[in-house]
Amino acid sequence: xxxxxxxxxxxxxxxxxxxxxxxxxxxxxxxxxxxxxxxxxxxxxxxxxxxxxxxxxxxxxxxxxxxxxxxxxxxxxxxxxxxxxxxxxxxxxxxxxxxxxxxxxxxxxxxxxxxxxxxxxxxxxxxxxxxxxxxxxxxxxxxxxxxxxxxxxxxxxxxxxxxxxxxxxxxxxxxxxxxxxxxxxxxxxxxxxxxxxxxxxxxxxxxxxxxxxxxxxxxxxxxxxxxxxxxxxxxxxxxxxxxxxxxxxxxxxxxxxxxxxxxxxxxxxxxxxxxxxxxxxxxxxxxxxxxxxxxxxxxxxxxxxxxxxxxx
DNA sequence: GATTCGTGGGC
DNA sequence: TGCCCAAGAAT
Numbered sequence: 001x002x003x004x005x006x007x008x009x010x011x012x013x014x015x016x017x018x019x020x021x022x023x024x025x026x027x028x029x030x031x032x033x034x035x036x037x038x039x040x041x042x043x044x045x046x047x048x049x050x051x052x053x054x055x056x057x058x059x060x061x062x063x064x065x066x067x068x069x070x071x072x073x074x075x076x077x078x079x080x081x082x083x084x085x086x087x088x089x090x091x092x093x094x095x096x097x098x099x100x101x102x103x104x105x106x107x108x109x110x111x112x113x114x115x116x117x118x119x120x121x122x123x124x125x126x127x128x129x130x131x132x133x134x135x136x137x138x139x140x141x142x143x144x145x146x147x148x149x150x151x152x153x154x155x156x157x158x159x160x161x162x163x164x165x166x167x168x169x170x171x172x173x174x175x176x177x178x179x180x181x182x183x184x185x186x187x188x189x190x191x192x193x194x195x196x197x198x199x200x201x202x203x204x205x206x207x208x209x210x211x212x213x214x215x216x217x218x219x220x221x222x223x224x225x226x227x228x229x230x231x232x233x234x235x236x237x238x239x240x241x242x243x244x245x246x247x248x249x250x251x252x253x254x255x256x257x258x259x260x261x262x263x264x265x266x267x268x269x270x271x272x273x274x275x276x277x278x279x280x281x282x283x284x285x286x287x288x289x290x291x292x293x294x295x296x297x298x299x300x301x302x303x304x305x306x307x308x309x310x311x312x
Numbered sequence: 313g314a315t316t317c318g319t320g321g322g323c
Numbered sequence: 324t325g326c327c328c329a330a331g332a333a334t
Contacts, residue, residue: 050330052331053329058329090318095333096318096332127333135330150330200330205329206327236326236327237327243316244316251318283317
């Protein structure tokens with residue numbers, strides 16, 4: 001490898017030694033169910049979909065039931081979108097549930113029900129981006145590829161670069177950073193899991209637990225005195241009153257009703273602002289999260305249709 | 313590159 | 324309380 005590429009990386013990796021991290025992980029690893037030995041690549045993929053932008057604690061009660069009910073891509077594909085959306089419940093970002101269902105359909109139909117092991121192939125599947133493709137290749141197939149999520153970026157920013165927080169994501173730079181840290185191929189996947197774990201439970205975004213960090217004697221940020229972040233921060237994301245909240249309310253109604261509902265019933269979910277309500281409903285329709293029946297009623301997509309006379 | 317897309321817990 | 328953030332992806 002050219003010195004211009006390798007020199008800096010090996011220099012920096014002194015601040016984050018794989019052995020330090022792996023020995024810590026051996027004692028600190030959480031026993032998450034999707035890390036058990038008998039979990040299949042598909043089930044790992046399901047966990048990664050659920051974990052996108054979602055805390056572990058909220059996935060824990062959903063994932064076991066989900067994979068017991070739909071253990072394979074073909075089993076998932078055989079379910080209706082409505083069933084999948086109901087099982088997804090209030091996990092958030094319900095488009096992920098639709099994409100997971102689409103992903104299952106593609107794998108069942110085009111890949112003989114076998115999750116691909118190649119990063120490039122995985123990344124072409126619905127709902128799978130750079131992180132998820134690498135997570136599956138690494139955690140399910142033990143490929144020594146860098147796995148970069150928000151935790152990894154923060155740990156690297158601090159321990160390696162001495163900065164309080166990760167900067168703007170840059171796939172090429174982020175992957176190169178982690179590539180330079182990866183140990184031998186046999187331990188690469190475990191190293192990535194450990195890196196994420198450290199960011200999740202020790203090197204957290206707010207009030208990191210530096211006292212119990214395995215890198216506390218080498219971390220560049222701590223050695224620099226743990227300087228706080230400076231400069232402009234992103235405006236805080238709001239939720240109350242946004243279209244996202246309205247979409248959530250509308251979906252709430254549809255999840256709770258096993259029969260199609262009238263527009264008037266949907267109006268009750270967000271009575272004040274009809275313009276915003278319409279906008280949210282239209283976006284749900286175009287996202288394929290809601291469908292409108294010929295009688296004008298609304299339901300989750302694929303929900304049973306012989307319900308106009310059914311009781312609730 | 314900047315936005316949009318849920319939901320709820322911690323502080 | 325209100326703000327911040329959480330194993331990202333798609334556009």
